[in-house]
Amino acid sequence: MATEDTGNWADAIRDALVACSSRPAKGEEPFAGRLEHAALGGIGLSTVVSGPQQVARTSRLIARDRRELLLVNIQTEGQSLARQDGRSATLLPGTMTFLDSTRPFMLEFSGSFSQVVVQIPRALLPGRSLVGVTALELDDHGPGRLVADFLLGLGRQRRNEPGVAAALLPHAVGLLESVLDLTTRDSATQTSAELTSQRIHRFVRQHAHDPSLDATGVAAGCGCSRRTLYRALAADGQTLTTLIRRLRVARAQRLLRDRPTLTLTAVAVQSGFGGAAQLHRAFQSVAGMTPGTYRAAAMDGEASPTVVGSEVR
Template sequence: MDTCSHATSRTVWSSADADASDAFAYWSDVICDTFVGVAVRPGPDGAFEGRIEHSVLDGIGFAELTAGPQQVVRTRRLIGRDHEDVLLANIQLRGHGRLEQNGRVALLAPGTMAFVDSARPYALDFEDDFSQLVVKVPRSRLSHRSLAGATGVELGASGPGRVIADFLVGLNRMQGHDARAAAALLPHAVDLLDTGLSWAAGSAPPEASATALTRERIHRFVRRHAADPRLDAAAVAAGCGISRRTMYRALAADGASLSELIRRVRVSHAQRLLLSRPERPLAAVARACGFGGAAQLHRAFRAVTGMTPGAYRDRRPEAE
């Protein structure tokens, strides 16, 4: 294992680090550690080579992998073991593959992107050598509550979907030489993924409805200003240049109230702080996330995650 010394640390795993007889077993462990728990089966040829370059930027994982033929399967039993609740955005860089999820099949060719929901069974099949960039995003960072309609669908190698894929590929490369700029651009990457999910689900094609665009604008504003304890309906509506009635109507289509959205975004920020700065007092975490105090943080955190902030922070060694 080789760790690069950048502001955003990158870790490189390679099957070459293991004996030839153990190369695929080593690769299988790396895949599970980097993404989610899966069963990995090798292609028909005996020899196998694989390499992953992995980094995490503000809680979002970027993994560029190059490997030989294989099949990757996530079953209900494996889902029950790790309970990962993330979106995997798979961008095909080289070679071809096949993704099956939710009864749909996505054919992966260079330049295409497909979304995978870790909470549902799926299968990936690569018959030849291939390369991918996989972006791993916690569901709590996304505006979309349900990923079912967007998974198992590929966004083509041309058109607006390609713009999103190219942005993510460029952002991944930027981390290696300008981590500060990459961190500044990360919120835009999350916004683009939300838009791509809408397109894949068919709920908002490239000519997205005014309601969908308004909802995305509201979500972006809340994410950027959630740390302000004065954030309320009047501030959000004014910041987005819309009336309160328009704001409430747009959010109603998403099945969430403004207070629920603000609470979810603040708790997501608190989760990142609890893991990255475990020594920080809960009162300081609460202030940094826009809560009125530790008690308010405790209530909101439990409502969103089902556990207390302290219990969540104690899980940190397991996550590492």
């Protein structure tokens, strides 16, 4: 879409990304911008082209729009400044930054710019904690460049073959997790326990649809003992059962939204539950509603793209 009005622009950002205020730079009227967006399973891919402006996500806007997302911004043209939690990063073409939608942030664009923005529900990244804005310079041969090129390629592919781009989009989650691990691997603030916790969460997310998944399998897959497994999860304030249930419900939500003709039994099986009754109990516990109610809300465009309920918040 294209817009010439800052009010419409803020609405477009809210619908495709998260609720933010937008203010053009002084002397830059009339305002012009373009935003293209595609989504699959709650993961979004947007291309933003616009003039100089200031974009802010405030505590008030967060209270009104509680979507919990990791926002991955890849600067392709122009320059911007990102601020969050007292930290800041200057973004030039070839820089990727990570922002947490659950905390206030600000983006300042000094001139015309373009970005590719990937929006990933935090429910798909359990155990991942970001402190302030995290920026990654993309050198010509590093892993960050490979991931950024993949995401930029998806942005181009979306225009030509949107179905193909949508099918590949979910693979962005694992790739971005790997990049985040690499950017923090040598950080003095990241302990061995934190790395173990991230490895456990990633393994469980990748295998939650397996109904036989248990502590023995997770520990073996992560190269740690059951005791270490339990201790790492306890430090995060949750149990393995809670984590698996939450991720299975997240998968069920995506199926309920994206495949409305799928039976509840099929949704249960593909999400890792033993049957429709088990799905119903877990869904009610995590999301605070039944699968049928959630599906009806999704068909009306009212369902949240991420798992909601006290266990996630």
